[in-house]
Every structure is written in C-alpha cells, then in structure tokens.
Amino acid sequence: MLALADDLSGAAETAAALGLRSRLVLGPATVAPPAGGEAVVIDLDTRRSPADEAARAVRTSLAAGSPDDAVMFKKVDSLLRGNLAAETAAYAEGAAAVVIAPALPVAGRTVLDGVMHLHGTPLHATNAWRAESAPVPRSIPGALGSLSTATVPLADVRAGTNVLIERLRAAVGDGRHPLCDAETQSDLDAIAEAALQLGPGIRLLGTGGLALALGRSLAAGRPSHPEEDESPLSPAASADRPLLIVVGTAEPGAVAQIAQLTSNGVGHIALPPDLLGNAAELPRLDVAPSGITVVSIDNSKGMSPCSGRRLVAALARTVADVPMQTDLVLTGGETARSVLDALGITQLTPVGQIHHGAVCAHSPDGRTIVTRPGSFGDADSLLRIARALRPLHRPQTPAPSPTLAAEPPPVAQGETL
Incomplete structure (x- = not known):
C-alpha cells in the first residue's frame, strides 16, 4: 500500500490507523516501493506550499513509489486545509x-450532503479556519475546485454493500468521483469495503478515519489495530534521557494542555516571538539530563500565519540545538516536520498510538518520537502522552526565571521567559 499525506502528523496518523507494517518517509523523495503486506506512507510536507509545488510533489511520489498492484490512499486534513484541490487533481490523474x-467521526468531523460539519455545525459557520488566510470552503465540492464529483448520500452508504457498490459504480461510469457522506466509523468501514471491490484503478481519499477503515478491510481475518492503547508503547523510551514536548501549534486548546502538564510538575519554557525572531542569536534550551520539559511559543499576543511559520522554524532549530539526545513529543504537523528536518531524521517506524492521532514511532538514531496534530486531543492529551512515555516521572520544582542579557542565556527547565 502507498499512502500520501500533506503533513507529518497526518502521515503518522495514517500509518498508525492502517495497522500494517509501515515505513513513514519524510518526502517527497524517491522511495523504495512498498513490499507485500507493507504500507509506505510519505509525508509530502505541502500543507503550506504553493499549489503547483504541492501537485508536483504528489505526482513525483506516485511515480516513484506505486507498484501496479498497490492500494492507493491520500490522506487529507479533516478541516479541509492545505492544497486540497491541487493535490486531489494530481492524485486523480491516471486513476x-x-x-x-x-x-x-472520532474528532467530531462528519459529512452530510457534501458539507463538512464540526460537532454538528457546518465548517464554514465555525472559527476552525481562524489561522488560515484563505476563505473557508462552504462545501467539499467547493474545496475540490474543478474536480467532478457525485455526492453519495448517507442513505446509500447505509443501504448495504451491494447498493453502495452500485452507487459508486454509477458515479464512476458517469466520469465523476464519488463523494461519500459519513457520520460514524461504521459508515467509513462500509465505504472502504465497497471501494476495494470496485476493481483496479480506484484510489481512496480521506482522513485517518478512512485509513482506519481501509486497514480493517485489508486485514480481514486478523485482529484489528487498536485505536487506543494507554500502555507505554516504546521500549526505546528511556527515563535516563530528557523528554522534550514541543508545542508549535497556535490552537487555543494547547494552552489548557500545557497547563495540565505544569500542574503535574512539568517545567514549561515559553519562548517569546521576539527572541525566536532573532535568527543570529536563537535561545539555548538548558534541558535537565532527565525529566520532562514542555517548550512552546508564547502566543499570548496572537500570531499571524506568516510569522507563525517563521517562528516554528526557529523553534525547530532551537530544539535541534539541545546538546543531548532527547525523546520528543511534537504537536502540529509543521512543527513536527521542522524539528525532524533540523535533526536530519528522514524516516520513522510507527509502533502504535497513545490516543487517537498521538502516534508513537522510533527514529533511526534510537529516539522515541510522538507526533500529534495540533487540533487533536482533549485537555489531558499531552499529560497522557507524557505518562505513557515516562510512567515513573516525579514532579520537579521549577527554577527561578533568569534575567535576559544582550546575548540570550541558556533557558533552563521550568522557566518561563
């Protein structure tokens, strides 16, 4: 199987949901095609790219890594962000x-009459696109641009496999791409099962929910991959080295997630944008040899999408400059990819999920790395991840804050600048 995603947290979510032996490749790049029983998941890193570059990345990855008998899946953002129209058009070429x-559904994102809903409210009536510069799409066909689609209503999705297959075939016969309504994971399971019976040349496009359904259908007869596992997932995680939780997302929910950590004794370093904005003198993180630290960008005064990307890149370089090897929790796909690029990590091996979307993986240099979309997780998400990786962690007393000098001093664990 070959799967493509436009950001790293989405690629990791896909790899975990599929439940297959997986290679997660930080692309686009030439990769070895998937072997039998294997999924190759490529992070295109195109969420913020120009549309033509994003489409080219899709074509390059398809040409490099897609054997004729591979099942094809394209993971898209559940809030319809990114270069959805350009990437889908490129993905449809030759299919x-x-x-x-x-x-x-697990994150409250449902589709009815071809419109994305967030917890029952149409996406365009929410503030989910507050950090985007483009207008929010009012429907999924509108988000897909010129791609010809045929909406498959919920009644047909739930009418049984044979009816759904015929509905999908009718749309394909008319030269259109079936766009399926779905409100539950069972709806997605039915769609995946029917789609896989349509024959060669059919590709699938959806979120981690469809990836989970696809993995279940492909693995029929074997135990399905668990959606959640509260136990520590990584024997490589070592309490003898630091765990650094990096929060680059501007999602408001991240504030409550960080607060849960600090109330349980985790040190917090909040880096002001003006400190990160000085590329010549980035701050140095003085991380304790063991223990847990959360580092974030101070977003108390707001952050524009343009400056946000620059600040995330500076945050990534700051994390990569930590003088000792750390295990990492990376929230937000752009943050995760920026940090791994700065560390020179080009491939991950997913090993499971701590909760939905919080994917645990191993890197070639022996780190344990958890990635999670910025918009995912309840208020205790980061705390759950920290406890899974460091179950024996004991609270530490924060150190006093330093005084900033002309040259930024080391930023010690537990300090908020």
Whole structure:
C-alpha cells in the first residue's frame, strides 16, 4: 500500500490507523516501493506550499513509489486545509476514479450532503479556519475546485454493500468521483469495503478515519489495530534521557494542555516571538539530563500565519540545538516536520498510538518520537502522552526565571521567559 499525506502528523496518523507494517518517509523523495503486506506512507510536507509545488510533489511520489498492484490512499486534513484541490487533481490523474470520504467521526468531523460539519455545525459557520488566510470552503465540492464529483448520500452508504457498490459504480461510469457522506466509523468501514471491490484503478481519499477503515478491510481475518492503547508503547523510551514536548501549534486548546502538564510538575519554557525572531542569536534550551520539559511559543499576543511559520522554524532549530539526545513529543504537523528536518531524521517506524492521532514511532538514531496534530486531543492529551512515555516521572520544582542579557542565556527547565 502507498499512502500520501500533506503533513507529518497526518502521515503518522495514517500509518498508525492502517495497522500494517509501515515505513513513514519524510518526502517527497524517491522511495523504495512498498513490499507485500507493507504500507509506505510519505509525508509530502505541502500543507503550506504553493499549489503547483504541492501537485508536483504528489505526482513525483506516485511515480516513484506505486507498484501496479498497490492500494492507493491520500490522506487529507479533516478541516479541509492545505492544497486540497491541487493535490486531489494530481492524485486523480491516471486513476479510474477517486472515492472521497473525508469524515473523521472520532474528532467530531462528519459529512452530510457534501458539507463538512464540526460537532454538528457546518465548517464554514465555525472559527476552525481562524489561522488560515484563505476563505473557508462552504462545501467539499467547493474545496475540490474543478474536480467532478457525485455526492453519495448517507442513505446509500447505509443501504448495504451491494447498493453502495452500485452507487459508486454509477458515479464512476458517469466520469465523476464519488463523494461519500459519513457520520460514524461504521459508515467509513462500509465505504472502504465497497471501494476495494470496485476493481483496479480506484484510489481512496480521506482522513485517518478512512485509513482506519481501509486497514480493517485489508486485514480481514486478523485482529484489528487498536485505536487506543494507554500502555507505554516504546521500549526505546528511556527515563535516563530528557523528554522534550514541543508545542508549535497556535490552537487555543494547547494552552489548557500545557497547563495540565505544569500542574503535574512539568517545567514549561515559553519562548517569546521576539527572541525566536532573532535568527543570529536563537535561545539555548538548558534541558535537565532527565525529566520532562514542555517548550512552546508564547502566543499570548496572537500570531499571524506568516510569522507563525517563521517562528516554528526557529523553534525547530532551537530544539535541534539541545546538546543531548532527547525523546520528543511534537504537536502540529509543521512543527513536527521542522524539528525532524533540523535533526536530519528522514524516516520513522510507527509502533502504535497513545490516543487517537498521538502516534508513537522510533527514529533511526534510537529516539522515541510522538507526533500529534495540533487540533487533536482533549485537555489531558499531552499529560497522557507524557505518562505513557515516562510512567515513573516525579514532579520537579521549577527554577527561578533568569534575567535576559544582550546575548540570550541558556533557558533552563521550568522557566518561563
């Protein structure tokens, strides 16, 4: 199987949801095609790229890593962000059709009458796109641009496999790409099962929910991959080295997630944008040899999408300059990719999930790395991740804050600048 995603946290979510032996490749790049029983998941890193570059990355990855008998899956953002129209058009090239099902019920994202809903409210009536510069799409066909689609209503999705297959075939026969309504994981399971019976040339496009359904269908007869596992997932994680939780997302929920950590004795370093904005003198993180530290960008005064990307890149370089090897929790796909690029890590081996979207993986240099989309997780998300990786962690007393000098001093664990 070959799967493509436009950011790293989405690629990791896909790899975990599929439940197959996986290679997660930080691309686009030439990669060895997937072997039998294996999924190759490529992070295109195109969420913020120009549309033509994003489309080219899709074509390059398809040409490099797609054997004729591979199942093809394109993971998209459940809030329809990124270069959805350009990437889907490139993904559809050479396919008999693309079956589209972008619902993610576990996160409250459902599709009804071709419109994405967030916890029952149409996406365009929410503030979920507050950090985006483009207008929010009012429907999924509108987000897909010129791609010809045919909406498959919820009644047909739930009418049984044979009815759904015929509905999908009718759309394909008309030269259109089926766009499926879905409100539950069972709806997505039905869509995946039907799509896989349409024959060669059919590709699938959706979120981690469709990836989970696809993995279940492909693994019929074997135990399904668990959606959640509260136990520590990584024997490589070592309490003898630091765990650094890096929060680069501007999602408001991250504030409450960090607060849960600090109330449980985790040191917090909040880096002001003006300190990160000085590329010549980035701050140095003085991380304790063991223990847990959360580092974030101080977003108390707001952060524009333009400056946000620059600050995340500076945050990544700051994390990469920590003088000892750390295990990492990386929230937000752009943050995760920036940190791994700065560390020179080009491939990950996913090993499971701590909760939905919080994917635990191993890197070639022996680190344990957890990635999670910025918009995912309840208020205790980061705390759950920290406890899974460091179950024996004991609270530490924060150190006093330093005085900033002309040259930024080391930023010690537990300090908020």
